Amino acid sequence: MSHAPVTVVGIGADGWSGLAPGSREALRRAEVLIGGPRQLDLLPGDCTGERVAWPSPLRPAVPGLLAAHAGRRVCVLASGDPMFFGIGRTLAGILGAERLRVLPHPSSVSYACARLGWPLEATEVISVVGRPPAALSAALHDGRRLLVLSSGAETPAAVAALLRERGYGPSRMTVLEQLGAERERRVEGAAQDWPHLPGDPLNVIAVECRRDPSALRLPLTPGLPDEAFAHDGQLTKRHVRAATLAALAPAPGELLWDVGGGSGSIGIEWMRSHPSCRAVAVERDPVRAERITRNADALGVPTLRVVTGPAPSALTDLPTPDAVFIGGGLTAPGLLTTCWEALPPGGRLVANTVTLESEALLTDWYRRHGGELTRLAVAHAVPVGGFTGWRQAMPVTQWAVTRRPGPQQPPRPRPTTHPTAHTHPHQEAHP
Structure with missing residues (x-):
């Protein structure tokens, strides 16, 4: 591809009239204009460049489309601010920031906060454009103000239904359509009896969260109430779970393997700690695996990945973890070794057990690797x-360790007596 820069112009529902002079000049000079059909239709006739509509699916087609027009002056149209849930992020990743010139327009979020009188910095934004609506669940807290970036005309009713299901039926909703355009419109109502039919597909949904007093309160801290999870007894209980999350120490962007997922509580709470945290739950029982998926949706982390199969074989080809939690099956041959060797330097491993056989195994690994x-x-x-x-309750033995770079620390002195670990596969109940 040519090293010529690509210009990205943000455009709002007000179209050409709302553009700054620099954005208009860039569009007039472009030899190729790439955008959605709605955006391209907003341009006047004196924008003479070849008009190319994005194909579907969009992201996989971007490199080829840019390569096909290499060496020409390319201008890409984006809704509002291209770097806010927009195409700008994709283009920056493909081309590099040095080959990108971005001319932003006020985002729909800026318009919405201006209309509502909400401070932008105190308003949480959740996008359901190409994302599961269940992600909204993690942001629901009494008194919070949310802006939901809608995927279409049906989204407001879907958001209202989700709020009712999660115990936030009294929440006040305001749907803002065609923000900044002459046809701008707003409708309001409570989620519990949302009265409006689908309107304009270009909309943003404002939510003032109000929890029904009878609904379960879900805090931000680790250790959600046990009743927040559907389970069959295979659950790391609340107080032990809080201690386990503290030992795992999640940080933004990190990936967890939750091995022996049970109800998925550890992986779910790991992901709730920050929107960019990721997790893979590995569970051999298909009924429990399906239950993990339901729990993840209900608690606002629908992108949790569930792998159904026995460990360690089910761990093959998983992406490198930043941390591993083992909550079941510790004595399965090779499991601890596989998890340990998958960790990069600085990666953490936490294992819980309630059985003497697995406790002996953890004691041996503690002697050899510290922690x-x-x-x-x-x-x-x-x-x-x-x-x-x-x-x-049954006491829980927990081993927590960080894998250090280079040679591992020398073994601790071997005790006078040391029990032999049980070597047969054993599926342990989560403590």
Whole structure:
């Protein structure tokens, strides 16, 4: 491809009249104009460049399309600000920032906040354009203001239905259509009895979150209530889960392997810690695997990947993890070794167990690789006749370790006696 820069012009629903002089001049001088049919139709006749509509699917076609017009003055049209959920990100990744000239227009989010009187920096934005609407669930907190970038005319009704399902039926919704254009329009109502038929496909949905008092409250901190997850008992319980997430230490953009996924609680909470966190849940039982998918949708992380199959064989060809959690099947031959060798330097491994056989295995790995070996014990107050007493849950042994670069640290002194680890495959219940 030629090294000539590609110009990206943001355009709003107000079309040509809303463009700055520099953007108009770039469009007039372009030999090739690439955009969606709606955007191309907004240009006047004195934009004489060859008009090329984006094919579908768009992203895979971008490199070939740019190559086909190499050496010509190419101008790409984008909705609003090209670098805000727009084509600008894709083009920057393909061409590099040095070959991109971006002329932004106010985004639909800027227009919406201006119309509503909402401070932009205090408003969370969720896009459901080409993304599962269930991602909205993770952003639902009482009193929060959200802007949802819509995928079409049916999106407002779908958002209203999701709010009702998640216990946010009292939330106030405002749909803003054709922002900035002469045909701009807004409709309002409560999610629980959303009264409006589908309108213009070009819309943004403003949501003022109001939780029904009877709905389960889901905090941002690790350790969601156990009842937030559908499960069959295969669940890392709340207090142990919070300690496990603290040991895994998620950071933006990182990938987790949740091995022996059970109900998916660890992978789900890992992804809820930041929108860019990713996780793969590996679960051999297909019924549980399907349940993990449902839990991920309900808790706002629908992009959690679920792999159905036994570990370690199911781990083949997975992308390199930043952290691994093993919550079941520790004594399966080769599992710990496979997970350990998959980690890059600086990667973390956390394993939980409630059985003596797996505890012996973790003790041996702790002796050889260091880290932190912890016993977690939780007791709950329960009625005892007319009084109250403590009921002890099964204690959990947790090994947490970071893989260091270069030679591993020397083994710790071997104890006088050391139990032999059980070597047969064993599917352990999540503690």
